[in-house]
Amino acid sequence: MNYNDVLKKVEEYKKEFEVLEIGQTLFKRKIFAVERNLNKNFATAIFVCSIHARENITSDLICKMIDDGLFDGVKEFNLAFIIMANPDGVELCFSGLQSAPEGERKRLFEINNKSASFSLWKANGRGVDLNNNFDADFKRIVNSESFSSSGFAGEFKESEEETKAVVNYLKKKNPFIVLCYHSKGEEIYYNYFQDEACLKRDKLIAERFSKSTGYQIKNPEKSSSGGLKDYVVQKLKIPALTIEVGSDELSHPIKKESLEDIYKRHKSIANDLEFAYNVFREF
Numbered sequence: 001m002n003y004n005d006v007l008k009k010v011e012e013y014k015k016e017f018e019v020l021e022i023g024q025t026l027f028k029r030k031i032f033a034v035e036r037n038l039n040k041n042f043a044t045a046i047f048v049c050s051i052h053a054r055e056n057i058t059s060d061l062i063c064k065m066i067d068d069g070l071f072d073g074v075k076e077f078n079l080a081f082i083i084m085a086n087p088d089g090v091e092l093c094f095s096g097l098q099s100a101p102e103g104e105r106k107r108l109f110e111i112n113n114k115s116a117s118f119s120l121w122k123a124n125g126r127g128v129d130l131n132n133n134f135d136a137d138f139k140r141i142v143n144s145e146s147f148s149s150s151g152f153a154g155e156f157k158e159s160e161e162e163t164k165a166v167v168n169y170l171k172k173k174n175p176f177i178v179l180c181y182h183s184k185g186e187e188i189y190y191n192y193f194q195d196e197a198c199l200k201r202d203k204l205i206a207e208r209f210s211k212s213t214g215y216q217i218k219n220p221e222k223s224s225s226g227g228l229k230d231y232v233v234q235k236l237k238i239p240a241l242t243i244e245v246g247s248d249e250l251s252h253p254i255k256k257e258s259l260e261d262i263y264k265r266h267k268s269i270a271n272d273l274e275f276a277y278n279v280f281r282e283f
């Protein structure tokens with residue numbers, strides 16, 4: 001799904017949900033949160049999709065979940081969907097340099113190893129990997145020293161408009177869980193140096209999602225830093241899952257033909273969230 005598709009979906013969702021503009025990117029695209037609010041005192045489950053550009057199938061997935069009414073039965077908590085956290089990156093992935101302002105194209109071409117194909121691009125429009133830019137042991141792991149299609153954490157933590165938008169939004173809401181959707185590999189990550197009690201809680205929730213999706217749990221907390229999941233677990237001290245959708249046999253960016261297969265794995269999302277909410281409340 002590209003940015004234009006998001007604009008269309010957002011117009012449609014305005015009839016049924018609250019739609020907020022939570023930020024604007026360097027290339028002046030909007031970042032939206034779609035909210036299903038039942039009660040202002042309720043806690044919220046927050047979904048974040050397409051933080052990595054080439055993983056934009058996750059935006060299609062969340063819209064399909066909403067459109068098919070998977071959340072209609074939820075009565076105990078609010079829901080919020082950041083459908084596309086990195087629209088500049090997604091547009092580069094879809095349409096290449098022509099999606100960027102003219103003055104930015106030469107720089108982006110250089111960053112992309114002088115290639116005009118951006119289909120494997122993960123970063124935002126500056127060449128910062130948003131999922132390394134959060135305030136969680138920033139730059140403990142360094143994958144790239146400078147602007148890149150992936151793995152550059154930025155000059156300082158929360159340097160990017162997209163990161164700031166997500167962080168400010170999370171701080172304003174009262175989330176009990178954050179689900180970070182990525183592709184690919186059919187894996188779930190949940191740990192980031194939690195204390196023992198939080199680890200027990202978060203493991204229970206991850207195991208439930210693992211069982212319902214058939215996705216494997218992975219635990220390489222030492223190999224990541226500055227990720228959204230890392231930030232939520234470490235700073236907000238609530239559960240967060242990184243959910244890698246799509247088989248490893250598929251190639252990036254995953255095409256819409258695979259959406260139905262991916263979607264099937266996520267049909268019990270509402271029940272899984274209810275489980276997560278109960279575990280969170282009892283904790």
Ligand SMILES: [Zn+2]
Nearest residue numbers: 052055182183
């Ligand atoms: Zn990713």
